[in-house]
Amino acid sequence: MYYFPDPPYFLLVFGLFAGITCGLAFEATLKQQVREWSKNRSTRTLAQMQGIQLQLPFLGICGGICLFLVAGLEVFGFPGWLSFGTSMPLTLFIGLLVWSQLKSLLGQLERGGSRALDLDVWE
Template identity: 65%
Template sequence: MPYYYSSAPYFLFVAGLLAGLASGAAFSATLKQQVNEWDKNRSTRTLANMQGPQLLVPFLGISGGVCFFLAAGLEIFGFPTKLAYAVAIPLTVLTGLLVWTQLARLLEQLERGGSKALDLDSFG
């Protein structure tokens, strides 16, 4: 007897997208605020150490939203639920770890060379 998927997870698809976007806005605002505070005060606290709970919580929100968005998207295209999450979770975790590591490197570079160290136009 064939299995027919009665309703695609469109709600979860949209909810994941909105959660990722809302968390991204919070992440962006928090990161800008922390970098501006650091730039004004040049405190003893390094930029790389600013990756605490204030940045981690919105980042996890982005990751969770992306995971649900990706899994729901796969389900919409006919993947079984378990397979969709078996693909979405590792992909989201690995991508999140890479982005978090890259953010740490970027903050270290910013701290060492200031904003001129991030001038990407000078490479072309």
């Protein structure tokens, strides 16, 4: 007789909690850096502001979401190796896409100010 293992509900909740908490830290750090740049208009570009202060919360988001995806797939009965093998590349790919989009948006903000990001102009 085969018994199904208990699903990792704790890891599911912990991954979601870690992703949300790191997301809030990422938001606060990003807002602070953009506000600081907007006030000073320093020669230090916004693209260069993406140091460890911004990368650490972003990596926390990616780690939390990867853990959430792994645990979520295991809840549905997938084996651990398959869950991890699916979640890790997916998280890395989406994380790289989001990070490149963030760099692009910060570059646009630096070149054209907040007017460059105003999407209501196109209506």
